[in-house]
Amino acid sequence: MQIKLWINNKVFEDDIQSDILLIDYLRSKGFYSVKRGCETANCGLCTVHLEGKPVLSCSTLTVKANGLHVTTLEGMKEEVEEFGGFMADQGAEQCGFCSPGFIMNVLAMKKELVNPTELEIKQYLSGNLCRCTGYMSQLRAIKKYLELKKED
Amino acid sequence: MKSVSQGIRKKDAMALVTGKPVYTDDIAPSNCLIVKVLRSPHAHALIEEINTTVASKVPGIECILTYEDVPKSRFTMAGQSYPEPSPYDRLILDKRLRCVGDPVAIVAGIDDRCVDKALKLIKVKYEVLEAVLDFREAKDNKIIVHPEEDFKALCDFTGTDAKRNLCSTGNFTFGDVEEELSKCAHVIEQTYHTKANSQAMMETFRTFTELDIYGRLNITSSTQVPFHVRRILANALEIPKSKVRVIKPRIGGGFGAKQSVVSEVFPAIVTMKTGKPAKMVYTRKESMTSGSPRHEMEIKVRLGADEKGIIKAIYMYTLSNDGAYGEHGPTTVGLSGHKSMPLYNGANAYKFEYDVVYSNTMGSGAYRGYGATQGLFALESAVNELAAKINIDPVKIRELNMVSQGEVMPAYYNETANSCTLDKCLAKAKEMIDWDNKYPCRDIGDGKVRSVGVSMAMQGSGISNVDTAAVEIKLNDDGFYTLMIGASDMGTGCDTILAQMAADCLDCDVDNIVVHGVDTDQSPYDTGSYASSTTYITGGAVVKTCATLRNKIVEEGAKLLDCKVENVEFDGQKVFSLKDNKEMSLRDLGNATFVGGSKLLSASESHYSKVSPPPFMVGLVETEIDKLTGKVDIIDYVAVVDCGTVINPNLSRIQVEGGIGQGIGMALYEDISYDKNGRMRNDSFLQYKIPTRLDVGNIRVEFESSFEPTGPFGAKSIGEIVINTPAPALANAVYNGTKVNIRTLPITAEKIVMGMIKNEK
Numbered sequence: 027m028q029i030k031l032w033i034n035n036k037v038f039e040d041d042i043q044s045d046i047l048l049i050d051y052l053r054s055k056g057f058y059s060v061k062r063g064c065e066t067a068n069c070g071l072c073t074v075h076l077e078g079k080p081v082l083s084c085s086t087l088t089v090k091a092n093g094l095h096v097t098t099l100e101g102m103k104e105e106v107e108e109f110g111g112f113m114a115d116q117g118a119e120q121c122g123f124c125s126p127g128f129i130m131n132v133l134a135m136k137k138e139l140v141n142p143t144e145l146e147i148k149q150y151l152s153g154n155l156c157r158c159t160g161y162m163s164q165l166r167a168i169k170k171y172l173e174l175k176k177e178d
Numbered sequence: 179m180k181s182v183s184q185g186i187r188k189k190d191a192m193a194l195v196t197g198k199p200v201y202t203d204d205i206a207p208s209n210c211l212i213v214k215v216l217r218s219p220h221a222h223a224l225i226e227e228i229n230t231t232v233a234s235k236v237p238g239i240e241c242i243l244t245y246e247d248v249p250k251s252r253f254t255m256a257g258q259s260y261p262e263p264s265p266y267d268r269l270i271l272d273k274r275l276r277c278v279g280d281p282v283a284i285v286a287g288i289d290d291r292c293v294d295k296a297l298k299l300i301k302v303k304y305e306v307l308e309a310v311l312d313f314r315e316a317k318d319n320k321i322i323v324h325p326e327e328d329f330k331a332l333c334d335f336t337g338t339d340a341k342r343n344l345c346s347t348g349n350f351t352f353g354d355v356e357e358e359l360s361k362c363a364h365v366i367e368q369t370y371h372t373k374a375n376s377q378a379m380m381e382t383f384r385t386f387t388e389l390d391i392y393g394r395l396n397i398t399s400s401t402q403v404p405f406h407v408r409r410i411l412a413n414a415l416e417i418p419k420s421k422v423r424v425i426k427p428r429i430g431g432g433f434g435a436k437q438s439v440v441s442e443v444f445p446a447i448v449t450m451k452t453g454k455p456a457k458m459v460y461t462r463k464e465s466m467t468s469g470s471p472r473h474e475m476e477i478k479v480r481l482g483a484d485e486k487g488i489i490k491a492i493y494m495y496t497l498s499n500d501g502a503y504g505e506h507g508p509t510t511v512g513l514s515g516h517k518s519m520p521l522y523n524g525a526n527a528y529k530f531e532y533d534v535v536y537s538n539t540m541g542s543g544a545y546r547g548y549g550a551t552q553g554l555f556a557l558e559s560a561v562n563e564l565a566a567k568i569n570i571d572p573v574k575i576r577e578l579n580m581v582s583q584g585e586v587m588p589a590y591y592n593e594t595a596n597s598c599t600l601d602k603c604l605a606k607a608k609e610m611i612d613w614d615n616k617y618p619c620r621d622i623g624d625g626k627v628r629s630v631g632v633s634m635a636m637q638g639s640g641i642s643n644v645d646t647a648a649v650e651i652k653l654n655d656d657g658f659y660t661l662m663i664g665a666s667d668m669g670t671g672c673d674t675i676l677a678q679m680a681a682d683c684l685d686c687d688v689d690n691i692v693v694h695g696v697d698t699d700q701s702p703y704d705t706g707s708y709a710s711s712t713t714y715i716t717g718g719a720v721v722k723t724c725a726t727l728r729n730k731i732v733e734e735g736a737k738l739l740d741c742k743v744e745n746v747e748f749d750g751q752k753v754f755s756l757k758d759n760k761e762m763s764l765r766d767l768g769n770a771t772f773v774g775g776s777k778l779l780s781a782s783e784s785h786y787s788k789v790s791p792p793p794f795m796v797g798l799v800e801t802e803i804d805k806l807t808g809k810v811d812i813i814d815y816v817a818v819v820d821c822g823t824v825i826n827p828n829l830s831r832i833q834v835e836g837g838i839g840q841g842i843g844m845a846l847y848e849d850i851s852y853d854k855n856g857r858m859r860n861d862s863f864l865q866y867k868i869p870t871r872l873d874v875g876n877i878r879v880e881f882e883s884s885f886e887p888t889g890p891f892g893a894k895s896i897g898e899i900v901i902n903t904p905a906p907a908l909a910n911a912v913y914n915g916t917k918v919n920i921r922t923l924p925i926t927a928e929k930i931v932m933g934m935i936k937n938e939k
């Protein structure tokens with residue numbers, strides 16, 4: 027079927043099979059930051075933004091994005107590098123495989139929550155699994171980042 | 179020192195956080211055939227008939243392989259040095275299926291759709307056999323998992339006897355345990371049971387393969403052991419090792435899972451048969467059901483102490499379930515005794531016996547901790563039970579009995595603890611969590627109790643006399659260095675920490691060291707990143723290589739400066755002779771070596787160790803338990819670690835925090851379980867829960883560095899020990915809060931409540 031959508035503000039018009047998942051479509055277009063860690067919508071690795079809101083691209087049909095704007099990690103270079111720097115300063119990326127989905131959700135959280143408490147941060151991001159870090163370093167990175175953004 | 183002990187960023191950090199395409203599936207050619215495997219629905223069966231005619235006709239299908247199409251040499255998938263202790267008990271595809279998930283057929287086609295369709299059209303007639311699913315019944319069972327005549331064990335010490343379902347058996351004795359136990363005022367005799375766990379690294383197993391311009395099989399794989407993959411694939415495919423090249427890109431986590439070959443053989447044989455590039459990406463379900471999980475173990479402990487609580491004798495018997503195949507079976511079991519008992523080094527006698535059995539469950543593998551985790555749950559729990567029995571503080575009993583620096587450890591291959599600050603670790607941890615005020619528990623109302631628990635741990639640093647690593651360092655123009663390593667960075671940061679060591683050895687900035695990932699055609703040999711070996715063993719090779727290169731730089735500098743070599747020095751920036759008042763910058767020297775009249779400078783040294791110095795640590799946990807529901811919340815987890823010199827504090831800290839996170843999962847919920855037919859019940863993240871950030875509480879980490887004389891810059895290992903304390907510490911906290919001893923993992927709410935009900939009766 028015919029679709030038209032915007033990925034990182036570039037328009038894509040395509041003839042797709044109706045059952046293709048957004049994650050597979052995005053990867054087929056070269057947006058390799060989008061990762062799959064499970065098939066059951068549990069891990070959060072595939073998080074992208076649909077009209078600015080975080081969604082699991084493994085559980086979103088591409089057709090659902092028809093006429094809409096999808097943003098992947100590749101499309102938020104500046105913010106990603108800024109927050110990513112805080113991750114890197116902690117060593118919090120470790121294997122890095124969960125980083126893209128995690129960062130997409132952190133950036134969504136930053137827009138959505140004002141001065142979140144530690145618990146609110148953990149709750150917002152609880153769907154983003156990480157097997158390497160034990161999460162503490164990610165929390166340190168987020169706190170430092172949010173402090174800086176508060177000062178800005 | 180400029181780089182070592184600095185928490186600098188990983189060299190690949192920004193590439194990873196910005197989502198660069200650096201993992202196996204990101205760099206696979208787009209024309210790869212998609213490879214999938216039809217898997218056995220039965221725990222034990224023979225393939226009577228397999229018909230692929232209809233399936234082969236699906237448009238896009240390139241090949242379908244069955245047991246009739248694969249080489250007939252048995253091999254092991256265990257990534258270990260040759261001769262591997264793991265028996266050669268596998269074929270790529272076998273007529274006999276030994277567990278649910280065993281591969282029945284390999285299907286390759288141009289896309290997922292056609293392959294999925296073909297998988298459904300393969301017709302298989304199975305002769306279903308009775309299976310042995312309970313590993314306690316496996317030894318000497320009439321059902322034999324490996325009856326085949328061509329089964330082969332390479333190492334005598336493993337005591338393998340396939341006809342008895344024994345993958346391995348053995349024992350160790352020091353002193354007379356029975357005699358000592360008979361003299362003890364207090365004896366604890368209990369059995370502990372740890373479960374199979376999935377490593378659950380975020381990137382599942384995956385590999386792509388292609389033939390290069392020389393007709394050689396190129397394998398790009400998410401692996402911890404590229405050089406072992408080369409040998410294993412050559413064995414499996416019956417081709418010379420010279421025909422195989424293995425490349426390791428970035429890896430999305432390993433934790434031991436990728437110390438076995440798992441996905442590699444399937445696309446490899448497809449490429450060999452078709453000449454075409456092929457790719458296999460395991461689903462999460464496949465990673466769960468057909469991976470390389472932790473060995474389930476049942477461990478009997480007899481622990482004797484005098485009236486004051488001084489431990490006099492330790493007996494351990496470990497029964498380990500290797501499942502359908504023997505990967506890592508004979509070696510993991512040893513750690514359950516040898517990397518637990520030495521913590522209590524003052525005993526007069528030790529005895530350790532073990533059996534590793536085959537059964538019709540998924541084959542096991544290597545998982546962080548590698549048997550030590552299981553043994554430490556048992557022994558540390560027994561020590562806590564001993565403390566309770568004689569009514570002393572479990573921290574106190576450790577203070578009375580723990581190993582200390584300088585002691586010879588009879589239960590640890592008679593090695594000497596040359597570096598050990600376990601006493602300081604315990605003292606600091608105790609202070610950090612305010613143990614004396616919190617032990618054992620306090621009622622906080624609302625049916626809730628807050629309690630604390632303790633565990634110590636140890637591990638090794640590399641496999642003594644087995645693990646070996648070489649690195650090569652080249653001096654380039656403008657004076658930058660290329661560090662070639664064969665160790666696999668799997669996110670842990672070894673590319674960076676090895677460069678930190680090289681930078682200090684060569685007196686330069688870490689940015690002046692370029693590191694290259696692993697390619698078996700180009701990288702120097704390294705056994706691989708496992709057994710807590712990389713910092714200690716490969717780091718040792720870095721230190722040696724830098725020393726050799728420095729000598730070469732001085733020699734060549736002397737020649738170019740026309741000075742006597744004994745007058746020339748190198749300070750990292752320049753070679754110079756004070757006597758002759760001459761100098762040449764490293765930049766100029768590097769450039770000079772790139773034209774005639776000089777020579778190119780590089781050095782390569784290899785390193786192994788005759789010892790495997792243990793890191794030590796203490797984990798203390800504070801929990802809040804709801805006595806009505808049995809729910810356990812972790813409030814605070816304090817860990818203090820002696821890993822020798824800390825090379826990169828940030829990365830070491832995350833090893834500790836991450837290992838504790840995984841250990842919490844193992845302790846509280848992770849439990850691979852099977853139904854009566856041998857099918858895994860919890861084969862997805864819906865049912866197999868790993869900790870989220872809401873589950874781990876607050877983890878606080880400190881280091882109490884010792885200096886290991888045999889380690890690079892005084893370093894020991896950090897990667898594995900960190901998973902060992904949560905299970906026993908949490909079990910202890912649960913006991914201190916509820917008086918319930920949980921001896922079978924995981925420590926579920928249900929078990930706690932049932933235990934409390936039982937205690938009330």
